Amino acid sequence: MDAKRRMGEAMGRLLTKKPLKCISVEELVRESGVTRDAYDRTFASMTELAHYEFLHILAVHGRDILGSKSWSEALYKKFLMYKKYEGFFRHLYESDDNEHFRRTNRRFVRDAYTMMLRHYGVDVHDPHIQFAVEMVVYGGEEMTMRWMMDGMKVPIEVMLVLFQESIPVSISQYFY
Numbered sequence: 772m773d774a775k776r777r778m779g780e781a782m783g784r785l786l787t788k789k790p791l792k793c794i795s796v797e798e799l800v801r802e803s804g805v806t807r808d809a810y811d812r813t814f815a816s817m818t819e820l821a822h823y824e825f826l827h828i829l830a831v832h833g834r835d836i837l838g839s840k841s842w843s844e845a846l847y848k849k850f851l852m853y854k855k856y857e858g859f860f861r862h863l864y865e866s867d868d869n870e871h872f873r874r875t876n877r878r879f880v881r882d883a884y885t886m887m888l889r890h891y892g893v894d895v896h897d898p899h900i901q902f903a904v905e906m907v908v909y910g911g912e913e914m915t916m917r918w919m920m921d922g923m924k925v926p927i928e929v930m931l932v933l934f935q936e937s938i939p940v941s942i943s944q945y946f947y
Contacts, residue, residue: 774805775813779824782817787858791821791866818868825863825872828856829879837883842946845883846934850927853919861919873912881908884942891945903939910937 772780781803785794794817800807814820832852839845853860863872884904885895893900911934918925925933938946 774803774809775823777803777805778810778813778820779827782820782824783828783856783859786821786824786862787856790862791817791868818866818871821863821866822871822875824859825875828852828859829875833879837886842887843931843935845887847927847931850915850930853915854923854927857919857923864916864919873916877908877912880912881905884908888942888945893942893945899941903942906939907937907942 778799781799782794785799785802796807796810796817799817799820800810803810810820814823832848836845836848836852839848863869866872881904884907888895888900888904895901895904914933915930918930935943935946
């Protein structure tokens with residue numbers, strides 16, 4: 772395994788335990804077994820490294836999520852991913868610079884919705900469809916973040932129903 776991947780995995784383990792601002796470069800290089808020089812050559816900041824690991828997690832689970840038979844199955848799998856990496860995601864969203872992570876998450880969700888809608892032959896350039904997708908992307912991301920920050924007390928199955936009930940009619944007809 773190369774140094775970049777080892778640093779990503781180490782960041783994942785450390786973020787599971789504590790917020791990004793509490794992780795030092797020294798701790799990261801010790802956890803990953805790479806040199807400080809290797810870290811400095813590879814990443815400009817700890818935030819960049821955390822984003823790298825965030826993208827890795829999305830890539831690993833994204834194919835399975837996007838390959839779902841239905842919208843509800845895809846959302847269920849995404850909630851399971853959040854549950855699996857609960858500490859990691861919670862600490863990412865607690866970080867002072869969380870907008871970068873939120874933008875990446877919204878792009879992933881937007882792309883997934885667009886792909887699913889195209890699959891059903893929907894004109895994704897229609898302003899009504901675009902507005903509905905953006906409502907779901909921003910509202911869903913905000914509510915998912917709050918759910919995580921609150922300790923994921925609401926069961927995933929309940930979250931799934933809440934999301935299903937909140938999807939605008941213009942796109943909900945394609946997801947069941």
